[in-house]
Amino acid sequence: MVTPTKPDYKVIGTRPLRPDGIDKVTGRAQYGNDIKQAGMIQGQILRSPHAHANIKRIDTSKAAALEGVKAIVTGADLPIVTGDTRAENSINVLAGAKALYRGHAIAGVAAVNAHVAQQAIDLIEVEYEVLPPVLDVRDAMHAEAPVIHDSLRTTSMAGKGENPTNVAAQIGFNFGDIEKGFAECDEIVEGEFCTKMVHQGYIEPQACTAMWNPDGQLVIWTSTQGSFPVRKDTSEILNHPISKVKIIPTEIGGGFGGKIPVYLEPVAALLSKKSGRPVAMHMDRTNVFEGTGPTGGTSIKAKIGATKDGKLIAGYADMAYEGGCFPGSSVTMGAMAMFAPYDVEHVKIDGFDVVVNKPKTQDYRAPGAPAASFALEQLVDELAEKLGIDPLKLRAMNSSHEGTRGPGGMPFSRIGQEECIEAALNSAHYNTPLEGPNRGRGVASGFWFNVGLRSSVNVSVQPDGTVNLVEGNTDIGGTRASLSMQLAETLGIEYGDVKVTVVDTDSVGYNDVTAGSRTTYATGMAANKAGLNLIDEMKKLLAPKWQVELDSIQFADGVFSSGEKSGTFKEAAGIVVGANGAGLTASGSVSAGVLVGGGFGLHIVDVEVDPDTGKTQVLRYTVIQDAGTAIHPSYVEGQMQGGAVQGIGWALNEEYYYDEDGRMANSSFLDYRIPTTLDVPMIDTIIVEVPNPTHPFGVRGVGEVGIVPPLGAIANAVSHATGVRQTQLPMSPRRILETTQGIE
Amino acid sequence: MAGRVHVTTRLNGEETDFLCEPRQSLLEVLRDVIGLTGAKEGCNNGNCGACNVILNGKLVNSCCVLGAEVQDAEITTIEGVAQGDHLHPLQNSFLENAALQCGICTPGFIVAAKALLDSEPDADEARVRHWLAGNLCRCTGYDKIVRAVLDAGEEMRKTPASTR
Amino acid sequence: MAVVWIPTLLRPMAGGAETVRVSGATLREVIDNLDQQHPGLRDRILDGGLIRDEIALAIGSDQATDLSLAVAADDEVHILPAIAGG
Numbered sequence: 005m006v007t008p009t010k011p012d013y014k015v016i017g018t019r020p021l022r023p024d025g026i027d028k029v030t031g032r033a034q035y036g037n038d039i040k041q042a043g044m045i046q047g048q049i050l051r052s053p054h055a056h057a058n059i060k061r062i063d064t065s066k067a068a069a070l071e072g073v074k075a076i077v078t079g080a081d082l083p084i085v086t087g088d089t090r091a092e093n094s095i096n097v098l099a100g101a102k103a104l105y106r107g108h109a110i111a112g113v114a115a116v117n118a119h120v121a122q123q124a125i126d127l128i129e130v131e132y133e134v135l136p137p138v139l140d141v142r143d144a145m146h147a148e149a150p151v152i153h154d155s156l157r158t159t160s161m162a163g164k165g166e167n168p169t170n171v172a173a174q175i176g177f178n179f180g181d182i183e184k185g186f187a188e189c190d191e192i193v194e195g196e197f198c199t200k201m202v203h204q205g206y207i208e209p210q211a212c213t214a215m216w217n218p219d220g221q222l223v224i225w226t227s228t229q230g231s232f233p234v235r236k237d238t239s240e241i242l243n244h245p246i247s248k249v250k251i252i253p254t255e256i257g258g259g260f261g262g263k264i265p266v267y268l269e270p271v272a273a274l275l276s277k278k279s280g281r282p283v284a285m286h287m288d289r290t291n292v293f294e295g296t297g298p299t300g301g302t303s304i305k306a307k308i309g310a311t312k313d314g315k316l317i318a319g320y321a322d323m324a325y326e327g328g329c330f331p332g333s334s335v336t337m338g339a340m341a342m343f344a345p346y347d348v349e350h351v352k353i354d355g356f357d358v359v360v361n362k363p364k365t366q367d368y369r370a371p372g373a374p375a376a377s378f379a380l381e382q383l384v385d386e387l388a389e390k391l392g393i394d395p396l397k398l399r400a401m402n403s404s405h406e407g408t409r410g411p412g413g414m415p416f417s418r419i420g421q422e423e424c425i426e427a428a429l430n431s432a433h434y435n436t437p438l439e440g441p442n443r444g445r446g447v448a449s450g451f452w453f454n455v456g457l458r459s460s461v462n463v464s465v466q467p468d469g470t471v472n473l474v475e476g477n478t479d480i481g482g483t484r485a486s487l488s489m490q491l492a493e494t495l496g497i498e499y500g501d502v503k504v505t506v507v508d509t510d511s512v513g514y515n516d517v518t519a520g521s522r523t524t525y526a527t528g529m530a531a532n533k534a535g536l537n538l539i540d541e542m543k544k545l546l547a548p549k550w551q552v553e554l555d556s557i558q559f560a561d562g563v564f565s566s567g568e569k570s571g572t573f574k575e576a577a578g579i580v581v582g583a584n585g586a587g588l589t590a591s592g593s594v595s596a597g598v599l600v601g602g603g604f605g606l607h608i609v610d611v612e613v614d615p616d617t618g619k620t621q622v623l624r625y626t627v628i629q630d631a632g633t634a635i636h637p638s639y640v641e642g643q644m645q646g647g648a649v650q651g652i653g654w655a656l657n658e659e660y661y662y663d664e665d666g667r668m669a670n671s672s673f674l675d676y677r678i679p680t681t682l683d684v685p686m687i688d689t690i691i692v693e694v695p696n697p698t699h700p701f702g703v704r705g706v707g708e709v710g711i712v713p714p715l716g717a718i719a720n721a722v723s724h725a726t727g728v729r730q731t732q733l734p735m736s737p738r739r740i741l742e743t744t745q746g747i748e
Numbered sequence: 749m750a751g752r753v754h755v756t757t758r759l760n761g762e763e764t765d766f767l768c769e770p771r772q773s774l775l776e777v778l779r780d781v782i783g784l785t786g787a788k789e790g791c792n793n794g795n796c797g798a799c800n801v802i803l804n805g806k807l808v809n810s811c812c813v814l815g816a817e818v819q820d821a822e823i824t825t826i827e828g829v830a831q832g833d834h835l836h837p838l839q840n841s842f843l844e845n846a847a848l849q850c851g852i853c854t855p856g857f858i859v860a861a862k863a864l865l866d867s868e869p870d871a872d873e874a875r876v877r878h879w880l881a882g883n884l885c886r887c888t889g890y891d892k893i894v895r896a897v898l899d900a901g902e903e904m905r906k907t908p909a910s911t912r
Numbered sequence: 913m914a915v916v917w918i919p920t921l922l923r924p925m926a927g928g929a930e931t932v933r934v935s936g937a938t939l940r941e942v943i944d945n946l947d948q949q950h951p952g953l954r955d956r957i958l959d960g961g962l963i964r965d966e967i968a969l970a971i972g973s974d975q976a977t978d979l980s981l982a983v984a985a986d987d988e989v990h991i992l993p994a995i996a997g998g
Contacts, residue, residue: 021843028851029839031786031826035852038785117780119771161921161956175993176920179930204998205886207790207798208852257788257852258886261998289791336993367998412992413917417973453995456975481849481887520997597975598968598994638846642888646849649889673795678884681877687891698974708997 010633010693014562015492016701019638020499022485024255033255036211036227037286044213045074047275047285048121049268050111050128051295052103055137055361055666056152059103059110059130066127067113072120075278076128077271078111083243092330094241096364097270103132104152104329105363106667107294109267114275114283137361137666141326142303144170144358152329152359159331172331173357177339179413185318185350189309193386196305197379199715199733200659201326203298204368205650205678208257210296211286214272218280220244224269225252229259229478230517234266235509241270252508253478256518260650261367262297264517293671297366298660300326300333302375308348308383314393316402318350319343323376324358328365333357337453338372340411341712342380344451345399345421345604347408361666367519369647370452370708374654374715381448381716382729395447395720396434399606400425411453414599420630420694420704421449421604427690428606433626443612443623446720450605450712454521454705456596456698459530460513463491463538464589467582469574471495471538473504475527476515481646481707482639483523489635490528490701494535496562497573513593521603521705524635525696526596532700534592541590545580546571601696603704605629607648607713611721615744618737620656620722626688632696632704640706645687647710653679654711655718659734753816759784760828768815774808775799777815778825786826786855790884797883800856800863801825807863809882826855829862837903838862838896847896849887857883861897869905873898914942916989918953926950934989939969940979942989957991968994 010017027033064076079098085091099108111128115121138144138152151168158165160174186192212226222244228234231251239246256263268285276283287295306321321342325333335355343351388395403422410416428434428447438445462474473491477483488502515527539559547554552566559565564576571579581588610624627644634640657677661670670676695702715733723729728744741747752767759782768777775792778784778801787810790798794812801810802824829836838858841847848854857880864871864879871879876897877890885893913933918926926932932949936942947954957967962979969976970990971983983989 019846022846024851025843025848026835026839028848028854029835029842029858030830031784031855033851034785035788037789038779040783118776119769161919162924174921178920178923206850206852207796207884207886208788208850209790255852256850257790258850259998260886264998286789288789289793289795337995340993340995367996369998371996371998411995412919412990414970414990414992415973415988453997455995455997482846522997595977597977598996599970599975599992638892639849642846642849642892645889645891646887647889650886672793673791673884674793678886679889680881680884681890681894682881684890686894687889705997 013493015489015499016633016635017637019636020485022482023488023504024479024484035208035255035257039213039225039254039284041213041215041282044282044284045114045116045279046118046121047112047114047272047283048118048125049109049271050125051291052099052106052108052110054103054132054134055106056135057103057132058135059099059101060133061131062111063129064111067124070120070124070127072116073113073124074281075114075275076111077274077278081274082241085240085243090240093237096330097241097267105361107291107363109295112271112275114279138170139360139662139666141301141324141358141360144360145324145356152361156359170359171356172327172359175336175339175355177351177353177412179409180350182318182320182350182352186309189317190312191387191390192307192309193383193390194307195379195383195731197731198303199375199378200301201298201362202654202658202660203293203676204260204262206258206260206262209287209289209292210263210267212268212272213282213284214269214276215282216273216277220248222248222273223250223252224273225254226269227254227256227263229256229263229480229519231476231509232514233264233517234269237266238269238273242273250508250510253506256478256480259480259519260369261371261519264519265297265366267296289673290671293676294668295363297364299368299371300328300365304375304379306379306383308387310387310391312391314391314398314401316346316348319348321353323353324356325372326360326362326365327357328362329359330364331357331359333365334367334372338376341373341451342376344410345404345449346402347404369650369711373450373452373712374651377448377450377712378715378719378733381713382719385446385720396425396429399449418694418697419604420692423692423694424604424606424628424630427628427692428608431608431626431690433608433624433688438610442615442725443610444721444724445608445610446717446724447606447608448713448716448720450709451602452521452708452712453602454525454600455598456526456600457516457522457598458595459515459527460591460593461527461530461534462512462589462591463534464587465538465577465581467578469577470501470503471497473502473531474507474512475504476507476512477518477523477527479506480518481642482636483518486524486635486639487527487531491531491535494532495573513591521707525601525699525703525705526594528703529596529699530592530594533594534590537590537592541588542576542580546576549579600698601632601704603630603632603706603709605709605713607717609717609721611718611725613722613725613740618740620735620740622652622684624685626690627710628690628692629706629709630692630694630704631706632699633693633702634691635703637691640691641689643706644689644710647708648687648714649679649684651711651714652684652718655715655733655735657734657736755816755819757818757820758822760824770814770816772815773811774813774815774818775810778810784825784827788852788855797860798853798856800859800883802859802863807860826859829858836862838900841896841900841903845892845896845899847888847892853883853885857893861900865901865904869901871901913985914983914987914989916942916946917991919991922953922956925952936983938979939971939976939981939983939989942983966994968992
């Protein structure tokens with residue numbers, strides 16, 4: 005690790021075992037589909053086979069007559085809701101007048117077991133009037149394209165457009181004078197890039213169990229990244245008071261942004277209400293591909309220019325992103341992250357959020373940034389080649405630093421892009437020459453934010469001096485450990501003396517999602533705050549016991565002291581808790597905003613491309629990333645490696661392969677090929693630590709940055725290996741052969 | 749209700765019997781009839797390995813085996829890997845190497861790796877990667893999983909099986 | 913006077929300006945005074961007196977979620993899209 009001055013932490017920076025680990029290696033941990041409730045029945049969903057169709061009639065009578073069927077629901081069973089976003093969420097859960105994508109949920113059935121439920125689904129008759137689907141983002145923007153929503157108008161910060169359109173939103177950023185900027189350039193490079201719809205690929209399909217009790221209390225066990233947003237969404241879609249909805253988060257088998265919305269929960273709830281039984285539902289893999297929220301395809305035209313010495317002067321991008329059947333692509337965030345690694349005076353970006361007849365898109369790890377980086381990092385690479393400058397040195401020459409105008413014009417506070425570049429220049433990988441035919445090396449930079457948002461935890465001291473930490477963030481990648489470590493550090497106690505539990509929405513204050521690279525950051529802040537509040541409460545109880553003035557009591561390095569009196573945390577706990585017999589509890593809540601940090605990453609990759617098959621083998625991969633402070637280095641490394649490998653899949657293989665009817669032809673893990681152990685080497689990691697000034701321990705969120713550089717890094721490597729630049733993803737064997745050999 | 753079959757089998761070392769419909773997979777039987785939810789459904793069509801169990805000494809995707817087929821078979825699931833409260837070297841190694849993030853693929857990987865190391869205790873990195881290519885993980889990028897399996901193999905070679 | 917950076921698509925409402933100098937001791941006052949100079953801008957930033965969900969405000973490099981925060985002379989005020997993550 006590359007570290008500037010770092011405090012002498014006792015717990016932070018060590019690698020203890022995670023507290024939920026044993027349950028997870030023995031199969032005891034309970035995930036979304038592992039919940040068993042007495043009398044539980046199984047639910048299943050009927051999905052539209054058509055990408056775009058008016059629904060003329062739904063006849064459920066034959067399904068209802070099947071023995072073993074207990075309840076059936078359609079969109080007609082959902083209350084009317086107001087507000088664009090709420091209405092869209094509701095229609096996405098169960099279709100209204102139109103099927104908007106193949107896989108769109110049309111009806112739900114609950115039956116005594118999954119097989120009968122599926123038989124019932126097959127008996128539901130739906131009359132569709134099939135409409136032409138809109139399947140390409142640029143085509144959808146044309147005036148002659150079929151309009152998916154008659155009521156949709158282009159929205160921007162400036163207001164609303166007048167005509168029906170598929171362009172849901174327009175965004176823009178404009179700093180300096182782009183024309184003057186390009187006029188000053190000695191060298192300009194430009195290109196048109198395109199990426200396809202891809203899926204987060206979490207191995208656990210969506211799953212939940214709902215119980216609607218006769219008194220109106222609704223309990224839902226679900227695999228989710230955010231139990232509180234699920235509570236809100238379910239309450240709104242069903243028009244049922246939030247106070248009567250309890251969400252119990254199970255363990256979650258991956259999310260990456262895709263398990264933030266509700267899909268099954270409101271349907272399971274309604275089926276439970278109608279049948280009077282607990283209803284369990286889960287998706288199969290085809291449903292996951294066709295009926296959840298992949299991230300949209302993109303079309304980016306970009307142009308950058310520099311002086312002959314390598315100083316970047318101007319950058320322009322026109323970015324059109326698919327939102328799926330409803331608005332909500334990540335074009336704004338992609339636009340904000342794109343140029344972040346570079347200090348460029350003149351930048352102009354035009355962005356468009358476009359609807360198409362595909363699933364409603366959803367965040368996928370650093371949403372918007374990977375596609376933007378795929379474009380820009382290749383242009384930077386081309387510029388480096390044209391100017392004869394080493395690509396890392398070119399980045400160093402133009403690196404963002406504290407004070408650089410970053411995303412959206414706001415100046416950066418302390419950041420680590422320069423340190424990442426330096427670590428790359430000094431790395432073993434970069435200093436090992438790559439030899440052999442058909443081989444190439446590529447580098448790319450990337451940036452992602454960490455949001456803060458809201459978190460709330462409770463801490464209680466036990467008589468033996470151990471501390472219970474109660475929190476509300478589902479643990480997708482080791483956050484029970486990272487939060488316990490921050491609390492232990494705050495209290496000056498051992499990691500093993502903190503016992504952490506993730507609880508339901510009735511049992512802890514409000515917590516925003518486990519996403520946005522925020523949990524170790526913001527919930528860690530809340531844990532730190534709770535710990536400090538706890539120290540204050542203990543001081544108040546110690547003062548009379550020690551017979552000293554309250555403000556004479558100090559706490560440092562895990563020890564309370566006043567004059568000659570002193571005691572460790574454990575000893576003090578024995579005095580104030582043990583003696584009283586009563587528990588001592590404190591809480592910590594934070595509301596930490598959204599622009600509170602962010603980190604840089606830099607990837608180096610070596611590839612070999614087989615000229616006969618077009619297959620790309622990844623030979624060596626190094627991830628460099630600024631973690632601020634790595635609370636648990638093993639789990640930081642895990643985020644870096646996981647993001648990189650998702651990026652490898654996205655770059656080389658993954659895509660939603662659509663036929664002309666808007667049907668995803670490869671909706672299984674056989675043909676939607678995510679990386680296996682054979683596709684990747686060991687992923688080396690170098691953690692850089694430039695502390696985040698907004699966090700008590702300097703934490704920067706690390707969960708998302710890792711997926712931003714791979715697309716550009718691998719494209720650059722392939723370009724150097726083959727001599728041909730790839731402007732379309734995925735860089736599949738077929739695509740490589742097409743572009744290098746002109747094969748049709 | 750389709751006629752049910754009565755099946756007797758040896759599950760994690762214990763004689764076990766159950767009733768199942770002919771159309772129920774072994775995965776469904778384990779999870780919904782017997783109540784062992786350690787084997788996970790990731791795809792239900794043999795492409796992800798999350799449902800791996802060892803059947804008569806062979807590694808299988810239990811979603812592709814029928815419950816009715818396992819009469820008199822020997823089955824090991826993730827629940828049978830530890831010995832009482834004594835974790836298997838693979839389980840310890842996964843924990844020490846931080847080889848799990850969300851953990852959903854972990855039971856499948858541990859069962860698959862056990863099947864490998866039981867028959868090939870000297871498996872090297874290439875062999876481990878080849879064997880485990882049928883187990884999909886989306887969180888870890890496989891680096892720490894492969895290291896964990898190699899470390900466990902080393903541990904198992906040092907310690908006689910009878911004392912593990 | 914603070915320097916308010918105007919989001920690109922709102923610049924037509926500010927006479928095309930990239931930045932506008934605005935007086936005010938707090939963030940709320942600055943926004944009110946900005947609206948005095950260029951009517952209609954406040955409604956793009958605030959809804960019912962609160963910061964719009966889709967907007968994030970910053971003073972210099974620090975996000976500001978509280979409109980009563982003090983704004984010093986020559987401070988930069990930024991109006992940005994709120995971002996999320998996955």
